[in-house]
Amino acid sequence: MTKRDPYILDRPTGRRVRVRDVLLCVGIAIVLLVLVEGASIRHTGKTMSPGIERTAVRAVGEPAGWVADRLPLSDAVDDMTGWLSPDDKLTGPGGFENAAIVEPAVGAGAPAPITPDYFDATELGGKIVQLPKLRKLLVTGDSMSQPLDAELARDLTGAVETVRDAKLGTGISRTDLVDWGKLSVRHATKTKPDAVVMFIGAGDAYPLPKPGGKSVECCGVEWAALYASRVRRMMDTYRRGGAARVYWLTVPLPRDEGGQKVVRSVNAAFAVAVQPYRSQVRLLDLANVFTPGGRFRTAMAVDGKQTVVRHPDGVHLNPAGAKLAAKLIEARLRADFTSIGE
Numbered sequence: 001m002t003k004r005d006p007y008i009l010d011r012p013t014g015r016r017v018r019v020r021d022v023l024l025c026v027g028i029a030i031v032l033l034v035l036v037e038g039a040s041i042r043h044t045g046k047t048m049s050p051g052i053e054r055t056a057v058r059a060v061g062e063p064a065g066w067v068a069d070r071l072p073l074s075d076a077v078d079d080m081t082g083w084l085s086p087d088d089k090l091t092g093p094g095g096f097e098n099a100a101i102v103e104p105a106v107g108a109g110a111p112a113p114i115t116p117d118y119f120d121a122t123e124l125g126g127k128i129v130q131l132p133k134l135r136k137l138l139v140t141g142d143s144m145s146q147p148l149d150a151e152l153a154r155d156l157t158g159a160v161e162t163v164r165d166a167k168l169g170t171g172i173s174r175t176d177l178v179d180w181g182k183l184s185v186r187h188a189t190k191t192k193p194d195a196v197v198m199f200i201g202a203g204d205a206y207p208l209p210k211p212g213g214k215s216v217e218c219c220g221v222e223w224a225a226l227y228a229s230r231v232r233r234m235m236d237t238y239r240r241g242g243a244a245r246v247y248w249l250t251v252p253l254p255r256d257e258g259g260q261k262v263v264r265s266v267n268a269a270f271a272v273a274v275q276p277y278r279s280q281v282r283l284l285d286l287a288n289v290f291t292p293g294g295r296f297r298t299a300m301a302v303d304g305k306q307t308v309v310r311h312p313d314g315v316h317l318n319p320a321g322a323k324l325a326a327k328l329i330e331a332r333l334r335a336d337f338t339s340i341g342e
Helices: 021-049 052-070 073-084 148-155 179-192 221-240 257-273 286-290 319-336
Strands: 136-141 161-166 193-201 245-249 281-286 299-301 305-308
Touching: 021 052, 021 179, 136 148, 136 179, 148 161, 148 193, 148 319, 179 221, 193 221, 193 319, 221 245, 221 257, 221 281, 245 319, 281 319
Parallel strands: 136 161, 136 193, 193 245, 245 281
Antiparallel strands: 299 305
16 A cells, blocks of 8 residues: 555545536526516616627617516515515604605795606606797896897897896895895786796895894805795796796806806805796806806807907996897797797
8 A cells, every 4th residue: 555645635526517517507597697687687788888898788688678577587586585684664753655745834844845846847858848829028137138138129029029127236135226026026917928038146245134134145155045035936926837937047257256256156046946946947057158167258159250248347248148148048938939929
């Protein structure tokens, strides 16, 4: 008997696995994966970036998903394995089930309900709910609304009655010259426009009162919240319960740094204020058109030609800038109304 070398390991004993058996096991695993997770494979393929990998995954995922849709084994597997990660037994208030969608009582601390008016249907792949013929357009605001009002009136002459009502030197944050809360009510009840274009806010930096009598200086978050509350009331008034469309314009940044601070606060307030009424109030982002990235510029490319679009004061739009803004507004008007004065 020869002595056993301690450095030589024993060969494994037992049944040998043939290549055919390995391939059979792998095939069965693939079939089970397709049946159980076919829908997930399909979804993964759709979300991948374009390329060879995406093409290959979709080539497998589409038929796998089709099979999985007809053999709902995924739900059965979820039910059978749910015990591995059981849900906590939750009790007490705050559940979603059977929650009533109602306005909370004043002081109740509950958030206001989200309604369909919060959403612009086009962003969800839906169609714009068009209003009938546009007959009367109101263009209003502070001095920013000039000469935009003249451009719109000129373009729509003979088709639409354009009411121009610029209130120079006024602001939503002040009421000494014009109380825009009251004026918006008068516009809505007396003028009754089908559409309203509002351009205001470049100099809106006045202190705002808060409950208790104290005033808040421009332009921090507390001031912006008070300002947005006033803007939201005006938007609601002008939309007339859905009978009108409102085109509220953000303010392009001025040249002056102090003015830029005001305009950033004003535009931020506009964005917050519009949320409950986005199905009827359009926040048209002129700030991004004329001052992209928050950078002031006197000229920009218009129809392939470098064109001066700002007034020498560094605040207002000049006639060329107003003409460009008018085109953007008119395009949205044509999308929102079945016809314009025809």
